[in-house]
Amino acid sequence: MGKMGCHTVLSVLIVFVLPLCEDLFCEAMTMNSVILPQESGGGASQALSHLRSKRSWVWNQFFVLEEHAGDEPLYVGKLHSDVDKGDGQVRYILSGEGAVSIFTIDENTGDIHATKRLDREQQAYYTLRAQARDRNTDLLIEPESYFIIKVQDINDNEPTFLDGPYIGRVAEMSPVGTSVVTVVATDPDDPTYGNSARLVYSIIQGQQYFSVEPNTGVVRTVQADMDREVQDCFLLIVQAKDMIGQMGGLSGTTSVTVMLTDVNDNPPRFPHSNYQFSVPESTLVSRVVAKIKALDLDLGPNAEMDYRILDKDGLGNFRILTDPNTQEGLIILQKTLDFETKPNYTFRVEASNHNVDMRFLSMGPFVDVATVRLLVQNVDEPPVFLSPVSHMVISEAAAVGSHVGIVSAQDPDNTKSPVRYSIDRKSDVDCYFKIDNRSGVITTNQPLDREIVAFHNITVLASESLNVSQVGKAVVLVSLMDVNDNAPNFTIEYQMFVCENSKPGQLIQTVSAVDRDEPENGHHLFFSLTTEASEKLNFTLRDNQDNTASILTQHGSFLQRDQLVHSLTVVISDSGSPSLSSTNTLSITVCDCDLNGHRRFCSQTALPLLLVRLSSRTAAAILTCIFTVLGIT
Structure with a gap:
């Protein structure tokens, strides 16, 4: 078959094959391809007429390497029509994206050059139009045709972690392989060409505690005994490298801060096995008399405490509650203290976690016990009456100086100070009664009349002779017995x-x-x-x-x-x-x-x-x- 016949068969092949290529550049047909001319407004009949005339454009696939740094314009390729006999009668013209500003064409030879550095990440390809005209008549000798110049990628961008730095959390004592966080890097290079955008992840700091899956970026634990109480924070450096990690690839890094969250893996412990406190015997019931605290290295709910008194010496006399803010055990008095009767108390207190993690019970009991000794301090107490309230009865006809009753008080302290008695005159303004300051005998001081005052409520005071500021009080209720001294x-x-x-x-x-x-x-x-x-x-x-x-x-x-x-x-x-x-x-x-x-x-x-x-x-x-x-x- 002759030369023209081959061109015709190749042209027809391209008409059917070219639309089937998913890539605009159909890599399989890059060398010495014959592109079917297309004119604006032309139809199938015109295309067939060109086929019959056996004319067509002839050029190679056009590529230009990005980031070319040479001083001279970069040769891209040549436009050529098979009508051009090389006698200078054909003039080539270039138009479209980047024509003149980026790409120039030698109108005599059809040679195309790039005059500027190109960046594929800014624009990956350019679509241009080519014309071939008769130099004398300026008429088209070939229909105008579109072609593409593709910017070929080089590895000029390093991977970038757009979401970094990262913060991850994982429970302490987690098993090996527990997922912590996923890091993701991006590379703007061409993922369809070479390995410029194919990334591999690795840890370059912290690899003794954590690992990263090379292809997915999932960070996982590599130790099962990481203890928050020993170290609660880790700083990792994760690297992403392109070119599948091969030498010469570019890389980027990000930081990953891993926080260990707490689990209840520590039992409470008292800092001391024995505690001693002093409590004045005058302390009121329901008051806090001592505070103890067991320490727990855990945090929050894992460190919440429950306390209880174990021994009889403390039970009934004291109770213990947990302060919700400080987790202290508050020992509260339940019965009045008396130094002379019981000068000290000794009992054990148990501390336990309020919330227990069953996984760690094998480590030992999650309770601790301490001994508490409370020493009752002697206080100079006021005299105490044998009866705080006394009831006495006397006839309203009793003569002045008659015996009403007797009260008795004594100093509860070991000093046993003598006691002096008196009547609080606020309770007996009219002085109906008097009391012997030594014996406590109460007698009448004025005539009594039941029809005027039938009931007397007086307050008797007992003060220590050695310390007059210590005063005890008792109430004496005196009822007057009626006599028939009023006629109807x-x-x-x-x-x-x-x-x-x-x-x-x-x-x-x-x-x-x-x-x-x-x-x-x-x-x-x-x-x-x-x-x-x-x-x-x-x-x-x-x-x-x-x-x-x-x-x-x-x-x-x-x-x-x-x-x-x-x-x-x-x-x-x-x-x-x-x-x-x-x-x-x-x-x-x-x-x-x-x-x-x-x-x-x-x-x-x-x-x-x-x-x-x-x-x-x-x-x-x-x-x-x-x-x-x-x-x-």
Whole structure:
């Protein structure tokens, strides 16, 4: 087959094969390739006509090496049309990306040169257009054709860790191979060409504790006994190197800070096996008397403590709680201390972790025990009464100086200082009682009257003779026994009226009486008329046997003109021994009444007699009302 025939077959082959290439440059056809001309706006028929004319562009695949540092323009390749006979009649023209500014063409020979350094990472290829024109007519002798100049990569970029530096955390005592963190580096070189962007990871600092997977960048532990309490932080340097780690490759590094997190792998331990504290015997119940603390090298919840008292000498007398802020054991007093009774206490305290990790129990018990000794300090205490509250009883009729009772106090200290007694006068302002300062005997100092003060609450003081500032107190409650020293009297001042038309045996009023005494069996009062009152035969009295009496008419038809006011003398007696009685006079005024017994008029002449029997204040009030009604000023 002739030369032109070969070109035709090759052109047709390229028409069908070139679109199947995924790469624009179809590496298999880079040498002496014949590119089918394409014109703007041309169709299949035009392409076929060119095939029939057996014309086409001829050039090699174009590559330019990035970062070329030569002083002269870099030769890229040659454009050539098979129409060009080498007689100078063909002129080559270059246009498109970078034409003139980056790429130049010799219009006579078609030689292309690059005039600037190129960076593949900024632009990987350039698309240009080529024309071949007749030098005389300036007509196209070949259709305009597109071609590409590819910038060929060199290894000029080192790997970079965009997310570094890294911080990773892993639990202490983790098994070998535990994942900590993944580091990732990037390389902007061409991953499809050579090994410039193929990375390998390695650790260049900290490799005795950690490793990194070469291909994935996963950092893992290589020791199983890393102890946070020994070292809690590690600084690693991880390197990423391109060219698969081969010599001449570029590398980048990043730091990885690995923090060991805590696990409960340490038991609590008391710094000392024995503790001793001093506690004043005057310390109040519920107060903290001592603090102890077991140390735990762990952190947070892994170091939380529980404490408990193990021995009977401490149980009941003390309790122990954990301070949530300091993890101290707070020993709290539960019963009052007394140096003279028990000068010291000795008991054991156990400390244990509140949260226990079962994985580490094989290391030993997670508890510790210490002995606590509490020494009770003697305090100069005030005198103590045998009874803080005493009840005493005395008759209200007791004479001044009568014996009421006795109190006793003593110094609880070993010094046994003598005690002096006194009465706090704030509790006995009127000085009804006095006390012997040596014996503690209480006697009356004034006459007593149960009807005035029935109950006395006094405070007795006991002070040490050797230290008067030490004062004890006791309460003495004195109750007065009642004697029958008060006669009964009417409950109120009665005002009685009787109608002129009253009938015999008619009830005028029911009266009652009171007695200020309080007999043990209650009041039982008796009412009676004096002999003189009984002989007048105007009125009579009936004792109702319930501490009341009824006043009744003895006869009927009382007349105002005969007598306006009648007097009735009543004797009221109590049931005491001896019995006391009082004589009381009742005034009964005669009034004009209607048929139903309602008063209509009482004679004014009876008013002065009535006022005489009233108190001055009551009489004045009645007169004021009368004058107001009559309009007298």
